[in-house]
Amino acid sequence: MFEKMKEIVCEYVEVEPEEITEESRFIEDLGFNSYDVMCMMGDAEDKFDIEIDQEEAIKCKTVGDFLGYLGGLVNE
């Protein structure tokens, strides 16, 4: 899941996959703006074939937070 998440992140910002860690913050470290974050989360919804609650998802500040949130949905 982390590898797939890196691929998605790299579609939105010009970073190398190896620079992305679970601790990377979307806005401060990876250079997303809030609009990019929302679109990326919508994209992840389709790519992981799940349905996310945008209000909950937007609370995720790091890649790890979002992976944790996605993991919970996948397990459901």
Next chain:
Amino acid sequence: MQKNIGGIIRDCYPLTPAQMVHIHTLNYSPTHEIVNIGTGQYLQTKLNVAALREALNRAVERCESMRMRIWKDPETGELWQYIEPYQNEFFEYYDFSEWQEETVTEVLTKWTSQPFDTFGGKLSRIVIVSLPDGYNGYYFNVHHACMDSGSVIAFAKDVMEIYSSLLYGLPYPKPMTSFIDSIKKDFEYEGSRKQKRDEEFWHKQLEMPEPIYTDYRGKEKLLRFREESGNPNQRWGLLTSSNGDGATITYELDVESTQKILDFAHEHDIPVSAVILHAIRTVLSKFNDDETDITIRDFVSRRSTVLNKKCGGVRMHCFPLRTIMSLDTTVLESMQIIKKAQEELFIHADYSTLKYMAETRERYGVGPGGSYHSMNFTYQPATLNSVVPYLKGIGFKSRWYSSGKQPQPMYITAMHRPGDGGLNFFFGYQKDCATPEEIEFLYYFTGRVLFRSIENPDKTIKEIIDMT
């Protein structure tokens, strides 16, 4: 799909919904210059015409949408687009350095009023120019179905970076991305799960009671529409111009005041656009007898991925941003409501603007050209500031020129200036629909509301209105 155009086989693609918005504008306009975007990018340094000509050529070669053409099938009337192969171009050079600034602006404005041949012709014009005060650069006029303000800025950034690289040996910029790849992704949207979600969202909006038209000059407009239609309960309005004659007035907010807005937005985790929209919304409420249901049309750049940020072209969609809030709502609550409404709009902005306009008309029985908004707004966060560090203190200015026509009665664009980062407010307006004096009043009143609001975030909208 391949098409034989003038004896040459071309790879053709349909126009996207974002491009069709501008073709739709042309259908209702007597002249084609209404969709022109005129700009100029100038550096206050000695000009190297050959290097700039080379930089412009390389930038055109890297940017597919700069070579995009529209073709109308003579048999079916269908519209298609294709990319013309790159050919080296000799860009003209005009030396206006001894002229008065106002006279130069008049000339460049006149150039911007020259229409393009939409169906078949080249859709842009670039001229290298020297201005007074040692500024040199290029003037650029482009058809809106070809580029939007986001890609005009992306193209300008590419030109400046290539030019700086050629002259000063600075790093060569990474290539632009493919416009064709981006529109192919757009076409994948049709029938997708995302489209279904977006459609559900917008159809849910249409289940709400009918909105109400709020004019930037007050309630009298709606009352007059009602009188003309003979329907005392009519809630939509109709702003039209007989000829689309328009102008743009630019107001420059100083750096200190801009910083106040940015600091406030940062401190309260509110987007700058929502702070400005709150002010515009409050003004509309005040001018319309404290109306609580306000609709402003909001423009979305739809450039979140790297592909979309760097592909050029036009991707902008627009939708009504409708918020209903009582006058007891505090400033901060108002901005949070707008923030949430705007987030929802952004998430679902891939839906076709024209389709939603048609569905709105059908749902509420809106007459041709009618709507619920009198004002259009866009906040353009993209700037050329990333170029500035390369320039090491060289003066830099951007200019936007009117074509003399405006597709919207009133369109406010907030954009940061390159260099000092202060906010510019561009008021594009149709002359039949507003006067310069009304625009000035609107700007200063909106500014008063904005700064009273950020100084008093816990006050209610009613209290802010009373203070202004």
